[in-house]
Amino acid sequence: MTRTLFFLTALSAMLFALTAVLIRIELFAPGVSPLFQAADAIPDSAKFNRVTQFHALMGYLTTLLLGTTLAAAGREKGGLFAVPVMGLGMMLSALAFVATVLITWPVPDGGGGLAGWSLYPSDAQRPTSLFEAVTLMVNIDPFFTDVPMVALIQTLTLPASGLLTLSFYVLLSTQPKLRWVAVPGVVLTLVMVFVSTTWVLYADPVNTNALLLLPLFPFLAAACVRMTDDPPAWLVTLTLGVLCVIVLGVGLFAWADTLPVEGTQVGVAALYLYPLGLGWFALPALIQVRWGTRLPAPLIWTLPAAILTLLLLWTAPLFRTGLNGQPRGYIDYPDGLAADNMGATLATGVFVVGYLAIITLVRRSRT
Numbered sequence: 001m002t003r004t005l006f007f008l009t010a011l012s013a014m015l016f017a018l019t020a021v022l023i024r025i026e027l028f029a030p031g032v033s034p035l036f037q038a039a040d041a042i043p044d045s046a047k048f049n050r051v052t053q054f055h056a057l058m059g060y061l062t063t064l065l066l067g068t069t070l071a072a073a074g075r076e077k078g079g080l081f082a083v084p085v086m087g088l089g090m091m092l093s094a095l096a097f098v099a100t101v102l103i104t105w106p107v108p109d110g111g112g113g114l115a116g117w118s119l120y121p122s123d124a125q126r127p128t129s130l131f132e133a134v135t136l137m138v139n140i141d142p143f144f145t146d147v148p149m150v151a152l153i154q155t156l157t158l159p160a161s162g163l164l165t166l167s168f169y170v171l172l173s174t175q176p177k178l179r180w181v182a183v184p185g186v187v188l189t190l191v192m193v194f195v196s197t198t199w200v201l202y203a204d205p206v207n208t209n210a211l212l213l214l215p216l217f218p219f220l221a222a223a224c225v226r227m228t229d230d231p232p233a234w235l236v237t238l239t240l241g242v243l244c245v246i247v248l249g250v251g252l253f254a255w256a257d258t259l260p261v262e263g264t265q266v267g268v269a270a271l272y273l274y275p276l277g278l279g280w281f282a283l284p285a286l287i288q289v290r291w292g293t294r295l296p297a298p299l300i301w302t303l304p305a306a307i308l309t310l311l312l313l314w315t316a317p318l319f320r321t322g323l324n325g326q327p328r329g330y331i332d333y334p335d336g337l338a339a340d341n342m343g344a345t346l347a348t349g350v351f352v353v354g355y356l357a358i359i360t361l362v363r364r365s366r367t
Helices: 004-025 043-076 082-104 130-141 147-172 179-199 203-211 216-226 231-254 266-272 276-292 297-323 335-363
Strands: none
Touching: 004 276, 004 335, 043 082, 043 147, 043 276, 043 297, 082 147, 147 179, 147 216, 147 231, 147 276, 179 203, 179 216, 203 231, 216 231, 231 266, 231 276, 231 297, 266 297, 276 297, 276 335, 297 335
């Protein structure tokens, strides 16, 4: 079971990475590549939007499958709540897969999940300033103006990050003297997911995601206690990863409220940091908990720092483009953003190559 789930997780992660590269290649330079053009060379924004939606949904599916696989690994070691978390993860993964098909599947008019979406009505109305670009995108993109669509996409992030947190507690319960810490941790996680999901239509999505940082604090406190007594490699990776995500998340949520960044690339970068940020550390931890590792202790402690460096390198240019006003899901943009998008594209390539190198290193060190 664990091997099968690991294979599905790796496959979903590969699709997530592949679509990330496709998106960034499209945004490498001003103008629309043939990949996202209609037969008459007119920009086909529906195609681009399907890719970006598929990319986001693959991120959520990867996170759900990762949490399910971690729970399966915890079950092999006698972890508490492993079977219920596995069952919940399988159900949510199936729902995420169905949502992926419904949202990204092409329809007869070629519009896909957001049929009729268009970037700008004509070349004469192509934005000439960053302010016009943001205004135009928000006014004509149903991804932002249609509340049910926003609710669907946003709601998927809540159970995904919640399930991953639950799997952390399943693993933590396998450690000496920390078994029962999983009980309050699981309860707090479920309460925060329920509250966040209930509020998602009425509150800022940033604030609803911020609530899901709270269940990570008990895990971090208990894990730090275990870190003083020859901790396993997977716990070192998860603990340092959770610490990074909490620091970045708290700083991000406090900072985002002071800036007009709604609907821009800042939102994309924020999702890469949290809640999807937990997954970047959980995947190598999964390999370590399932198969063990022969890596020396200094290298084990260095791996999370390397992942964090790659993650910041990837998201920093996205933050810059967002602060300059570039909307998310944007197939074309004013020339003034060319340098930032080129930097973001190169950073994406560096992240993918560097992260694959880390995963390869961890896999080759298996015992």
